[in-house]
Amino acid sequence: MSYNNDITSPSEMVMDTDDYVGIPNESEKEPVAIINPDNDNDIDNLQDLPLATDHEAMKELILPPLAEEPRILEDVVNTWSIPSWRGLPKREHGPIFHAGGYPWRILLFPFGNNVDQCSIYLEHGFEPNEVPENWSCCVQFALVLSNPNDPSLYTHHVAHHRFTKEEADWGFTRFYELRKMFNVPYENGSRPLCENDTANITAYLRVVEDETGVLWHTFLNYDSKKETGYVGLKNQGATCYLNSLLQSLYFTNAFRTRLFYQLQTSGTAVGTNELTKSFGWETRHIFEQQDVQELSRKLMERMEEKMKGTPAEKVLPDMFSGKIKTYISCVNVDYESSRIEDFWDIQLNVSGNKNLIESFQDYIQVEKMDGENQYYAGDEFKLQDANKGVIFTSFPDVLHLQLKRFEYDIQRDMMMKINDRYEFPEEFDAAPFLIEGADKSEPWTYQLHGVLVHSGDLNAGHYYAFLKPEKDGWFYKYDDDKVTKATMREVLEENFGGEYRLPNGSLLRAPLQKKAPIMRQNSAYMLVYIRQTRLDKILRPVTSDDIPTHLKSRIEEETALREARKKERMEEHLYIGVKVITNETFKQHGGTDLTNFDPEVEDASTPKFYRVLRTMTMEELTTTIAEDMQQDPRNIRCWVMVNRQNKTIRPDQPIMDLNPTVEEVFQRAQAHRDQALRLWAEVAEETASDGKAIWPTHEPQQNGIVVKNDLILLFLKYFDIESQTLRGVGHVYISKEKKVEELVPLILKKMGWGEKLPSDEKISLYEFEAEAVAEAAELQDGDVLCSSGAAERKSERNILEKRLHLNEKQVSEEATRKSDRVEDAREYYDFxxxxxxxxxxxxxxxxxxxxxxxxxxxxxxxxxxxxxxxxxxxxxxxxxxxxxxxxxxxxxxxxxxxxxxxxxxxxxxxxxxxxxxxxxxxxxxxxxxxxxxxxxxxxxDTKKNIKITWLTEGITKEASCIQQDHLDLLVAKNGIIEDLIQALIKRADLTDEAESGRIRVYEASQHKFYRELKRDYPVISLNDYTNLYAERVPDDEVNVDDTNTISVFHFQGEPNRAHGVPFKFLLIEGEKFADTKKRLEKRTGLKGKSFEKIKIALIRRTHFSKPHYLEDDDELWSIASGDDDYLGLDHVDRTRALRNGVGDLFLR
Structure with missing residues (x-):
């Protein structure tokens, strides 16, 4: 079937979900992704399906609950009866009907929109030029295609969309296959869907309330400031955690500072580059995800430190700091040990608690100290039963609650995120968690005003925040540079974590594991509550009068400067740079060339830079240069600088025609990578009676022709031997026919030394023989000649003072060391x-x-x-x-x-x-x-550098290794371990062995004990790839045979994951392991719960991967069978995260 290609299709749409798409442009060869959901008609009991004419029953079937749970404003059903399907044009509209106060209609492509299926869409019914500005309407809709003769035969698709002026239609490009539509019975029926060319299309519209103004929004051209009155913060790379914290501090109005001033006044998202630079962070730091809770604490600590001694010293503590009491109280006697400390936030356990109240109860629960764990109450009461715990004495006005969503999983050996459901209320009463007798003259009810959220897992995720800036206002979602209104469901329910639940209440399960529910990846990790009685104080409006004048004016100046730079960048193509060498810059340049066009640091020798319009004429540019040089423009002549093959940059020819533009001159002269025009500005040394310059060469004639004579332009430099400096002198013109030695008078004149040198002084010219003719020496315009003077009598200092007009101090400062002194210009050029x-x-x-x-x-x-x-x-x-x-x-x-x-x-x-x-x-x-x-x-070179670790007593909880000092010792290469021990005693300032006990030295490899070194062992034989340790021999091991000891090492989970410092341990015959553990506790220095967490195992080298964990009734003496056995302490390696992490978070 052929289609009319001249018919215009709807505007191209953006895909909303996988179930439905917008209408692609017919002119495109490749339409947007087209998806035909298979599950829309997947009904288990076909006999129970309602008829297409039963609209109420159909609504229940085809319009499922929405995840956002918006309020329903109106439900409308409209049916379009089509009497002759194949008689329709390629594109047809149904009759207009109304829903939600707006016109709607069905848009039909009966023969498909560039596909082999019919295409059906829902479209608003406004005329193109009558759509209200900024109009939008959120609609859930279903389209049903049915047989009018048999309403049990139908197919449908459902979608939801935010209709706007730009996105006027939405629907389904592949609605139903044309080849099945007319002649093939539909599913189990006996009739096709389109029977006798007739069909019904029914639209079910459910108009819902757009409470926040951003329901199903695409956020194209979204203006946070216009829609909400607030702006976001730009993400520099991975700084979303920083942005969420800063926004939470911003709404605490009494706390606003420089960055927050910009958040209040800026119309667009604010950058945090200056802030992170002030922290001392480099580029790599802004791409590292950090712990926002740690950042919050360090930021508060640093600000409190900076405010000390200022009028604002008490601002932060009064607002964010509370007090907590840690106590141990005896049960049977009147004795208590306690201390009261400040806190800035409270870290609450999520694991094992269902909600905020349970976490607070868990936080202040009392631990009983009885039995073997009795508390020593001093010499008077001795050991006593006691209660140990913490209790709050006061809470701050702004309460920061850190939810411990990340915990260490010993089985996985890594930090894991806890996605369990954890509820927090919109308000709660903190009074039950205060100490008895606390000030309760005001209620301790707290109102939720901030929820900081983490979405993702430990290794990859995103941070954003829900904040309530006003006492009775909305919550807003701050997601980097985007700010939107949020519903209470978004703030609370969607951030409790736990299992995903569908709108109908059932659990969402993974497709491959039907039994395992899918857990929410987004959950609250930090809550901000404000005491209700202090809301007006904390959230008071901030006016322009509250902002310091100096801050306001400074930021306004910076904003104006940024705008000027932005404008400059936008107009960059209209301008060109011009770099100009003058006689003054040449004289100050100490290098071999005329100047350095791209110096690292600008100084007096740096060429003058001009930014001029490309259309400026050379006459106008020459006038500008002359004004800077305080010269008559007629006395200034610009020469074009060019690159030579020897990598020098020299004047090539003067610009005599001043009519061309700067751009035209640049294009003709461009022979280098510099994007600026390079010029040398020559000042005329001779003028006519009318003030017009007389130029030695390239003098224009009356007929306008420029004639070049045989004079050559040469630049002169002088190397002063005494001061060891090279500097420019000036320029001269010399005929090609003259000898180079004839330059001497010119040099003397330029140096101001008169016409003739004294008899005891001489001057040298380098690179050329003095008798050589300039033409034979192949001199050309722009060449540089260097001269140097030397005194043959002992008056160098006087000559230096006389010629360069230097005082005694300057002469002394410019004189260099004899070893660096060069005697002529050639050597200096080489330097x-x-x-x-x-x-x-x-x-x-x-x-x-x-x-x-x-x-x-x-x-x-x-x-x-x-x-x-x-x-x-x-x-x-x-x-x-x-x-x-x-x-x-x-x-x-x-x-x-x-x-x-x-x-x-x-x-x-x-x-x-x-x-x-x-x-x-x-x-x-x-x-x-x-x-x-x-x-x-x-x-x-005769000594050996030995790295050794001196072990003191005890084992630290953080490092899981014996307390240690790392030392570098120098011992004679022919020395022995005895010499090493003596060097250790001297370096570490230890007492002598005779007084404090014998010192032993041993080697360890891969955190396991290797061997103890004898006193006469040569140090030259020490292995550089093992770790060397030294310690005092414990009293119970003195004069004990090595066969009565066992090697001990630390591991985590598996023996091949060793860590910490190994050591030797004495075995006692007949001793039960319960007593052995007490000696181990003393040897390691760990006490109480820290030692109780350690599992102890016997590990045989022949079965190294299978630790045998010991019981209290075991006898280690009998079980251990020789040197092949180790005693392993199984506990967490606390140094692992430090070794493998991205580094500590810091604020400079």
Whole structure:
């Protein structure tokens, strides 16, 4: 069947859900995704289906409850009877009917909208030019195609959509197959759907209330400020957690500051770049998800610290801080130990509690201390039964509740998110959780005003917030840069977590695991409550008068500057940059060329920069330059700068025609990557009587022709040997026929030294023989000649003072070390070619950075290792023989390896070693760490550096390893372990062995005990790949045979996941393991519950993966069978997260 391609189809629609799509443009070869749901007609009991004419029963069947549960405004049913289907045009509208106060109609493509199925849509009935501005209507609708002769035969599809002026129609491109429609009986019936070319299309419309104004919104061109009066915060990468916290602080009106001022006054989303920079965060930090609860605490702590000693010192504590009492109270005697502390937030357990009230009850529950766990109540009462717990003495006006949604799962060995259902009320009474006798003159009822939500799991997720900025206003959803109104269902029910429930109350289950319900991924993790009696104070309106004037004016200035920069960027294509060298900038330049067009730091030698319109004429530009130079524009001539093959940039030819535009000159002269026009502004040295400049070359004739004579433009530089400086002198013109030596008088004149040098002084010109002719020397316009002067008598200092007009102090400062001194310009040019700026920092672990601050040196990369250390030593005021340099790892910034002294080494070869392939890429080429030594480097080479860990008593809960100090010791390479112990005693300032007990040294590998080292063991044989530990031998192990000890190590879950510091432990014959555990408790230093959490197992090397967990009645002496057995302490590795995490959150 052919279609009329001239018929216009509806506007292209955006897909709303997988069940229905908008209408694609007929001109497109590839229409939008078209989906025909299979489950719309999947009915188990066909006999129970209502007839298409039973509209009420049909509504119950085909209009399911909506997940958002909006209020129904009106239900309307309309049927369009079609008497001749195949007589319809390609596109046809049904009659207009009304629902919700608006006109509607059915849009039909009887032969399909570019598909082989009929296409049916719902469309508003407004005329194209009569649709109200900003009109929208939220509708759930179903379209039913039925046989008018047999109403039991029908098919239907259902959808919901937000109809707008832009999205006028919505429906189903693949409604029903045309090949089955006319001649094939429908399903189990005996008739087709379209019998005798007749059919009915019934539209069921349910108009629902758009309470928030964003129901089913696409958020295209959405304006948060216009719709809600609030703006969001831009997400820099992964800073949604920061945004949600900041927004929660913003609505606490009494707390607003700089960022929050912008949130109040800006019309668009506000950036947080300045804030994160003030934290000291780099780019990598803004792409790392962090714990918002930790951020909240650290932000409060830092602000409180900054406010100390200011009038605002009490603002934060009064608003956010409460008090809690920790106590142990004896039951049978009058004795209590307690302390009262401030708190800024309360961390409540989610696991095991159904709601907020249960969590508070769990928080203040009393622990009984009786039996073996009795409390020692001092010498008077001894051991007593006691109650241990916490109780609140006061709550703050703004109460932050942190819900512990993330907990460590020991089975999975990782942090896991708890998605259990956890309910929190819109208001609650906190009085039951206060201490008896607390001030209850005002009610302690709290109103919910903030819900911070995490959606996702531990590794990937998103943060947003629901906040109520006004006492009796709406809740708003703050999702980064978007702000929308929210219903109480969105605030509460949808953030309780737990299992997904369908609108009909049934659980949503995973398709492959019908029994397992799907858990909500979005749940509240932080709640903000405000005391009802303080709402007016906390949420008081903030007016412009409340904002400090200096803050307001500063931000307005910054806003104006940003707008100006934005405008500048938008108009960038209209402008071009011009970089201009003048005689003054040339004289200040100490390099070999005329200037540096792209300096890292601008100074007096930096070319002048102009941003001018591309349409500006060269005459106008010359006038602007002349005004800056305070010269007559007629006396200024601009030369175009070009790149030469020797990588220099020199003037090529003057611009004599001033009529062309700057853009035209730039296009003709562009031979470099610089996007700016480069010029040299020449000032005329001779003028005519009428004030017009007389130019030595390229003088225009009366006929307008520019004639170039044989004069060459040369630039002069002078190298002063005494001050070791190179500077520009000026420029001269010389004929090609003249000898180079004839430049000397010109140089003397430019230097202001008169016409002739004294007999005891001489001047040297480099690169050219003095007798050479300029043309033979191939000189051309823009070449630079360098001269240097030398005194043959002992008056260099006087000459320096006389010629350069320097005082005594300046002469002394400009004089350099003898080892760096160059004697002529050629050597200095070589130095400039090889010079390198090198940074030096104190070694982070081997040198005191406070005593030796970082510094930079400009060095010749050809200097030797000895000269390098001399220069560094002079800076540090240290002996060069007592210095050691370290290269720097380019990735980590940590010391890489010590620099070894070599006879043929240079600075270049040290920083850029050859012959090591890709290893060089890991080393910085501009920096060293230095280490100041107490002994010479030569003596250091005779010693071995040994890293050893000195173990003190006890085991820390955080690190799960014996308390330790890490030390670096120097021991003679021919020394023994006895020498190492003596060095340890001296370095760690320990008491002698005779007084405090023998010290033993042992090696460990992969967190397991390897061997104890004998006193006469040579240190040169120590393995660099094992860990070395030293400790005092416990009293019960002194003079005990090693066969009576067992090696102990820590592991988590499986023995191959070892951690912590291993140690030796004494076995006692006949001792029950219950008593053995007491000795282990003392040996490790862990007490009470911390030790009780440890499971202890015997692990045989032959069955290493199968730990045998010990019972109190076991006898370790009998079970342990030799050196192959280990005692394993199975507990959580608290250092794992620190080793594998992204790093601690910090605020600078």
């Amino acid at each position: 400039l070619h090889h010079k390198k700026t090198v940074k030096f920092h104190a070694h982070p672990t081997k040198c005191d950075a406070a005593q030796f601050p970082p510094f930079e040196l400009v060095l010749n990369s050809k200097i030797s290792y000895d000269v390098l250390t001399e220069r560094v030593a002079a800076q540090l005021e240290w002996e060069p023989t007592h210095l050691r340099l370290w290269t720097v790892n380019v990735s980590t910034g940590n010391p890489k390896s010590a620099v070894k002294r070599g006879n043929n080494q240079t600075l270049q070869s040290i920083l850029n070693p050859t012959g090591f392939g890709n290893l060089n890429a890991s080393q910085r080429t501009d920096a060293f760490y230095f280490e100041v030594l107490d002994i010479s480097l030569a003596e250091l």
